[in-house]
Amino acid sequence: MSAFRLAVLASGTGTNLQAILDLLHGRDGVEVVAVGSNKRDAQALERASSAGVETGVFCGADYADRAQRDAAMADWLGERNVDLIVLAGYMELLSPEFVRRFRNRIVNVHPALLPSFPGLDAVGQALAHGARVTGVTVHLVDEGVDSGPILLQRAIKVPYTRDRAELEEEIHRVEHELLPEAIRLIAAGAVHIDPKNPRVVHVDVETRE
Ligand code: GAR
Numbered sequence: 001m002s003a004f005r006l007a008v009l010a011s012g013t014g015t016n017l018q019a020i021l022d023l024l025h026g027r028d029g030v031e032v033v034a035v036g037s038n039k040r041d042a043q044a045l046e047r048a049s050s051a052g053v054e055t056g057v058f059c060g061a062d063y064a065d066r067a068q069r070d071a072a073m074a075d076w077l078g079e080r081n082v083d084l085i086v087l088a089g090y091m092e093l094l095s096p097e098f099v100r101r102f103r104n105r106i107v108n109v110h111p112a113l114l115p116s117f118p119g120l121d122a123v124g125q126a127l128a129h130g131a132r133v134t135g136v137t138v139h140l141v142d143e144g145v146d147s148g149p150i151l152l153q154r155a156i157k158v159p160y161t162r163d164r165a166e167l168e169e170e171i172h173r174v175e176h177e178l179l180p181e182a183i184r185l186i187a188a189g190a191v192h193i194d195p196k197n198p199r200v201v202h203v204d205v206e207t208r209e
Pocket of ligand 1: 171
């Protein structure tokens with residue numbers, strides 16, 4: 001069986017990338033073949049290099065506009081024959097052309113229970129709103145902001161103290177389980193979009209167990 005080829009895009013620390021490298025890379029036919037970033041100094045790039053994974057940097061400043069940057073990034077990923085692109089703290093909106101080229105082959109992890117609190121600083125939004133429950137969502141990426149079909153979600157109680165650091169730590173802990181789980185399910189062919197309603201995603205329970 002040929003490997004399931006994964007690319008990860010990340011802008012920051014890369015703890016989600018690290019979870020993917022630790023739990024999935026080189027196991028059950030899954031290979032992380034490329035890690036891309038819009039930030040030259042992203043710690044995620046160091047994590048990729050330490051794991052022997054090829055890296056690419058696509059800074060907005062090096063291109064005329066986002067469409068051109070994303071076209072270069074799409075070609076780089078296309079040349080590497082990636083099966084799935086994972087946004088793990090990738091803090092830029094992808095161009096519609098990029099999304100169309102990899103339709104239903106891009107997933108994102110978001111630190112809230114979508115459709116609540118999309119966009120930037122979802123944790124801050126949940127705290128400012130006085131939410132009692134927030135969580136983590138893994139979803140397919142469409143042309144909108146955190147608006148694609150939902151694959152997996154897990155709820156997290158906001159701590160009584162409403163302490164941001166405590167909540168963020170719990171969100172990260174959950175993300176590091178949920179994102180690899182979603183990727184594993186996709187790689188196993190256990191995820192199907194409902195032909196009657198493309199917003200709804202079915203997961204084969206048999207393959208999950
Ligand atoms: C994660 O919490 C992820 O959900 C969030 O950025 C963090 C990246 O952490 N992504 C977004 O907010 C995207 N809208 P990491 O660099 O340690 O993986």
